[in-house]
Amino acid sequence: MNIKEQVQKMDAMVSQGDIVNAVKQFFSANANTSDYGGVKTASRDQMVEKMEGFTGAIAQVNGITHHRTLVDGNASASEFTFDFDMKDNSRILWHEIIRRVWNDSGEVVEETYFDAKIA
Template structure:
């Protein structure tokens, strides 16, 4: 499996705001995630549920910018900026690095988010 092509595909979906479908298509069933706020998920279904809830709380998208990605073997790192107005009146502006570990089938088995500010 060509991981570089998989990274390009998932990053394109994320850039377009199609995050739930990106998880559904590119995550292994037993994938785990963690972020710099110590929020974790265990399994693709938990991540889909988390992303559906998050996207449902967005009032408007000011921008999703994909800056760069690198691939080294079965690991990738993608840099994004996310800018959202939320339904509760708050604003989210995240500049983050998404580190992914991939399996031989081209599925994400681990994803970690790092604050790039």
Template structure:
């Protein structure tokens, strides 16, 4: 599996706003996630549910910018800026690094979010 190609494909989906679809396509069933607010998931279905809830709360996507991705072995790190208007009238502006560990089948087994 070419991790650079897979990470690029996944990042492209995220930029288009297809975040839930990216999780469905690229996550392994046992994938675990954690973020800088100590929110964790322990499998793909939990992450899909989390992302469906999050994306369902977005009123408007102002911008999703992918800055770059680096790959070292089976680990990728992608830098993004997310700018959303939420349905509760709040605004989200995140600059973050998403670190992914990939298995031998080309699936994400661990994903961590870091506030950049």
């Protein structure tokens, strides 16, 4: 499986705001995630639930910018800026690096978020 092609497809979905479906399509069943706040998931189903909750709290997407992606072997790092108005009237403006480890079948088995909230 060509990891670079898989990364490009997944990043394109994230760029369009289709985050939940990107997880459903590209995560392995036992994928694990961790973020800068210490929140962890241990399966695709848990991550889908987490992302459905998050995206459901968004009132408006002001922008999602994909800056660049690096691929080295079975690991990738994608840089994004996310700008959301939330239903609770807060604003999220994140500059985030998403590091992924991929298996030989082209599925994400590990995803880690490195974030700098800028507003």
